[in-house]
Amino acid sequence: MVMSLRVSELQVLLGYAGRNKHGRKHELLTKALHLLKAGCSPAVQMKIKELYRRRFPQKIMTPADLSIPSVHSSSMPATLSPSTIPQLGYDGHPATSPLLPVSLLGPKHELELPHLTSALHPVHPDIKLQKLPFYDLLDELIKPTSLASDNSQRFRETCFAFALTPQQVQQISSSMDISGTKCDFTVQVQLRFCLSETSCPQEDHFPPNLCVKVNGKPCSLPGYLPPTKNGVEPKRPSRPINITSLVRLSTTVPNTIVVSWTAEIGRNYSMAVYLVKQLSSTVLLQRLRAKGIRNPDHSRALIKEKLTADPDSEIATTSLRVSLLCPLGKMRLTIPCRALTCSHLQCFDATLYIQMNEKKPTWVCPVCDKKAPYEHLIIDGLFMEILKFCTDCDEIQFKEDGSWAPMRSKKEVQEVTASYNGVDGCISSSLEHQVSSHQQSNKNKKVEVIDLTIDSSSDEEEEEPSAKRSCPSISPASPLNNKGILNLPHQASPVSRTPSLPAVDTSYINTSLIQDYRHPFHMTPMPYDLQGLDFFPFLSGDNQ
Known part of the structure; x- marks a missing residue:
């Protein structure tokens, strides 16, 4: 059967098996043949039969033609027989599906078989999918295979099959x-x-209106994203699909995958099935640490390059300010990292970045919003040194020679200002002490205090002249800070007619002026011989 294949079919077979497909026909x-003698997997055998049917589509195949006497490998399932290998002839006629015989689908799926797939399938394109960091x-x-169908309708459907080995x-x-x-x-x-693009490793991309059934059961897909504009068809986020719960964990019965989608003009899609092991963010962080810390001289060279003056530019950058807080969690960096593709010096915390992408894999730099895949992450050695020596500062400044200096925060500036205010307070306290000592020298002098406030509770009292009262003189036992001060007490009244005034320090007023104002407002005591006379009759007579 292999000897009858052409060069193009041999290249497809070797490429499917992961072997070198270049050379002449005899090579x-x-x-x-070496592939067959070494023992090939059931999937490779299925591919050989598919290529043979495409080479001789009109030939009636029998079980004797399909048998491969040269293949005797212990790794193959012991129950592997022509009836369990897809694409077998059925009742002397070619099978309708090139991948699955009717006997494998069961009685309830026999009527659904004619509309599954066509007799011709495209070859496996040379497509590589992007590596997923968490797997x-x-x-x-199943190698990356193009989605194709025999009909020319917009809605298409095709079927695939794969078998698991005992080890898997x-x-x-x-x-x-x-x-x-x-x-x-976990596996x-x-x-x-x-x-279906071969220019570079491809990202996950779902065909429009995708629907997947595994062993006849519908597979759950990621939910639709809300449309950004009105009238735009909602799309699903393209992510890998875990179909482990729908797979038959058996070495005797193969698994079927039915894919239906909407065809697009100018766009072709491919699918692949892999066996992967899921990883946690802790494992990825350990692998990042195992890569080592980048030499600090690389960052210093980048600083000098950024701060080098451009002779053609009138504006020159003399310093760079960088924060030691992670832009993701707004906390102090513990493992500073950034991507090799980033041109900035600002780092983000590796732990938070990996944990964030574990929940929703985007791998976008939080500083410049550019792609920052896991493979391009590096731990910055210069920032590790800065975090080690600078423990009380959250912002630093890089200079032209690559050195750095801590930047004071607003809180620290306020503390320094408060310390200056404390010095001013000490100076004012010393001045007050000098004034009080000057006042203490005149503590035995008698000082008259004048009350200038008006205590009035009605409009009638406003018409009466303000009473002048003589306040008791300050005794030596009184506090020193009250001596020589005009005492202006504010008496409680229903309506305050006069605003309260602060006490005036008379140390700045000449003492002679105070003595001059004291005598006119002092009430002279009444003579002794006039104290017993009654003056009210005389006043009433004058009024009459």
């Missing part, structure tokens, strides 16, 4: 975690879709 035949690739169950079944079964409410697997069967 390709030798490689294919380690263990095996390739053991890996999946042993990774089962039933501690939570949902049964999870997963992962389904991925992408564009």
